[in-house]
Amino acid sequence: MDQPVLDLPFDAEAMLPGLRTWVECESPTFDAAAVARMMEIAARDLALMGARIETIPGRMGYGPCVRATFPHPNPSMPGVLVMGHLDTVHPVGTLEPLPWRVEGNRVYGPGVYDMKGGNWIAIEAIRQLIRAGIATSRPVTVLLTSDEEVGSPSTRDLIEAEAARHAVVLVPEPARPDGGVVTGRYAIARFNLRATGRPSHAGARLADGRSAIREMCRQVVAIEALTTDAVTYSVGVIHGGQWVNCVATHCDAESLSMAKRQEDLDAAVETMLSLRPTGNDVQLEVRRGVTRPVWEPDARGMELYGTARRIAQTIGFDISSQSAGGGSDGNFTGAMGIPTLDGLGVQGAGGHTLEEHLLLDSLVPRARLLAGLLQVV
Structure with a gap:
């Protein structure tokens, strides 16, 4: 990495x-229309910034995606694929x-941490390189997708096809709590359940x-109750009934399982x-939904981490490498064997809550790290 990147x-x-x-x-x-406004x-x-822009229509009821290709x-x-999602x-x-607000070192807002902040610093890194006339080591493409928060059902094929044309994938998802990056992610499967009963009048014929x-x-x-150290089981969505005076005919739920090893998820x-009914x-009825494959750390991915760590140390901080739960689109590219480095985004906390925030003092060092990577990988 040349000194100008540090400057x-x-x-x-x-x-x-x-x-x-x-x-x-x-x-x-x-909200596909809201996502489309964000993509615009x-x-x-x-x-x-000089990128060639392509808007890729959404499907399955989800919003569009944007692909930006920079001259090289x-x-x-x-090239290098910088990949992030703009749905929240x-x-x-x-x-x-949860209004936008800055309180000391914290910047609050919906999606500011997961992961608009990470996407923004990645784009800022590219912008600063362009302004300084510093060439990236490879052509850079930015892919912004629309449905990561629900498992990327409509974009997995796009992600995998785009990644296959690139040598390296950088994912500015939020950093780990200690500021570390992600070199592997656990496997995740979603399920859709429907229970069907028999209706009756809840007052007269219960x-x-x-x-x-x-x-x-x-x-x-x-x-x-099936949760073990090897695999977790949780139900996060449930809908049932229509009238309080009617015994419910249908009830729907969504369940998620996560495992560190693919065989445990299988x-x-x-x-x-x-699963069978209790009576x-x-x-x-249980149907399998979206699945994210396990992404296990490999030699080329760890080599990429080593490069990132050296850049970080030059800037003045250190980063650990971790396998992480909570899937990302890095699951797909990492499982394909493409060198992938995830968790390159901002530091903060409270993702998916009304306390979501990033740490203001993480913006510059994390953006500088991304700029360094774009120059050398």
Whole structure:
């Protein structure tokens, strides 16, 4: 890494106005129009930097994606893919209880930590390199996707196809709590469950009915009791019934399992798909949803981490490497065997909550780390 990268004029305060625009454009996964508005803002910012912009239409009811390709003296060589998502878990209106605000070293807002802040510093790293006339080692493509928070059901094929054309993948998901980066992620599987009972009038003929809600509650308790050190089972979504005076005919739920090893997740999948109703007068259907494969650290990925660590030490800090739970799109590229480094984004806490925030003093060193990587990998 050349000394000019260390001298690039990164400024945390100067990064905030643009990031604020991104954060205040709320973009929950299930609101395709809101995600599209966010993609338009990002596409314009990238176009102003000189990137060639392609908007990729959404499918399956999700929003579009944006691919930005930057000029390079050797455009045909395998490049660096900077990959992030712009969808969030926060519904439109979250800005009221979680407004953009800066309080000391904390910057709050929906999606500011997971992962608009990380995407923004990655783009800032590219911007500073361009302004300084410093060439990246390889052509750089930025891919911004629309459905990562629900497991990337509509974009996995796009992610894998794009990654296959690149030599390295950098993912600015949030840093680990100690500031470390991610060199592997656990396997994750989602499941959709439906219980079907028998309706009746809850006041006049309660005994004639068989409640789908009651059946699902029994299943939830049984499912979560399956959790071990090897694999977790949790139910995070449940919907049932329509009228309080009717015994519920249907109840739907979504379950997630996570394991450090693929064989443990495979066993969990078999367990979930073999679930049966607790009685003969109710029905239970279990369907497998989105799966993220296990991404295990490998030699080329650890070599990439070693490069990042040396850059970080030159800047003035250190980074650990970790395998992590909580899937990302790095699961896909890492499992493909493409050298992938994840967790390169901002430090902070409170992701997916009304306390979500990043640490202001992490913006410059993390952006500088990304700029260094883009120059040498």
